[in-house]
Amino acid sequence: MSPAGAAQGTPEPGLPRPGGIPEATVARLPVYLRALVALADRGVCTCSSEELAAAAGVNSSKLRKDLSYLGSYGRRGVGYDVEYLRYQIAREIGVTQDLPVVIVGIGNLGHALANYAGFTSRGFRIVALLDSDSDRLGERIGDLPIRGLEELEGIVADEHVAIGVIATPAPAAHQVCDRLVSAGVTSILNFAPTVLTVPDGVDVRKVDLSIELQILAYHEQRKASALSVDGTAEAVTA
Amino acid sequence: MSPAGAAQGTPEPGLPRPGGIPEATVARLPVYLRALVALADRGVCTCSSEELAAAAGVNSSKLRKDLSYLGSYGRRGVGYDVEYLRYQIAREIGVTQDLPVVIVGIGNLGHALANYAGFTSRGFRIVALLDSDSDRLGERIGDLPIRGLEELEGIVADEHVAIGVIATPAPAAHQVCDRLVSAGVTSILNFAPTVLTVPDGVDVRKVDLSIELQILAYHEQRKASALSVDGTAEAVTA
DNA sequence: CGGATTTTGTTCCCGCGTTCACAAACTCCT
């Protein structure tokens, strides 16, 4: 069904898209998008669900079901047009035009984020780097200067910033978060090891390096003890 | 079967620990651990599941169920002993003594990771920083020198490194991954935007900054269109 | 000492996500 055209006054019960895509699927769409870009760069024009699934590291059944939430963009017996599907996914995610982003906290990590090409090349535009340390004020990273935290509200309003990245130390994180939210930011990517509480309507995603390592450590310990306690291949559910 | 105790031929479904903890629970244990450390630092000796759950950002029912997989470490009517529970979780995760870690790829991100206090203070010890760029060789970050990639195998063997962190550009990631695995590393934390294929028995966790942003972008777009199309507060499932 | 109160540990139920399996649709070859 063409999303732009039909008058959506009728909430068809058969419609697979009441306006939302399952969260698990949303989390995989960017992976598919990246795989498609890689295929396109290699000059591939068409691919089957099997090929794309392999490139994305998922099984083909899941891939097809995920794509089916977007619509029917494949041709049976043929596969998917790489460029076409790439555009459709980009449109669905909403990264067809660059979204403005601010980064708060330009320590080691913030510095790395500011330089990270993946941001700018994948649908985002960093509009400001903010830090409370007045010593760093004016220092440039790429072509952006580090600006003072007091400019936060003005920048968010002027540039219509909807996404904020928090890369501050933990103690400052929640205060920064509150200011971002008050200023109008409705999506936050949090690198600080803190639980952020936000109002309804604001999305927070957390990236925590030491938590990831600890999860690995747990599995590492399991592997080690399974080996040392029992020589035989104990049934270790992968 | 279990040789100790009564000949219990029946694999009791009531037994909560056949040797494994649900993956979702494992992913939350580090969060509880951090919350407990924070409580201990504030001098709190005892806490209820409600308090700890609030500090960790989960609901108390989930917390209690998670903890029940580890054993019965609480006292009904009282709560949990902060120090005791902290130790039990740390032991379960396997971070009571420091695990050796190598970081490969000392660009902006690798640099940030090398400086990140959360690694060293939370059960890990960075034993080496590796980079293929010979220009950076010998440069020191903290008290560690950057060493050449050719030392990878030797370091992994000598230091019994089980966990590797990949912070290289995408094209180099899989090659580095293969070398780490061949050298004996069985857990990998991957920051490169690449799908890594590894043998059974090796765990990979992926942290992808642009994917996180794209997930936020999707929800951002949904919020925006929900507002512009419909002025009333449409039921947006958070 | 016994009842009221607090808080844990567990059970039950529901919904989401994954996977299998298959019909429908399309191409290609004879």
Next chain:
DNA sequence: AGGAGTTTGTGAACGCGGGAACAAAATCCG
């Protein structure tokens, strides 16, 4: 044109995780 071979899209079964509700245990107080 028709049949064989591909490949998508989807319906149904299944298992896992989340949340509410409850019983068991421990403390507190009269």
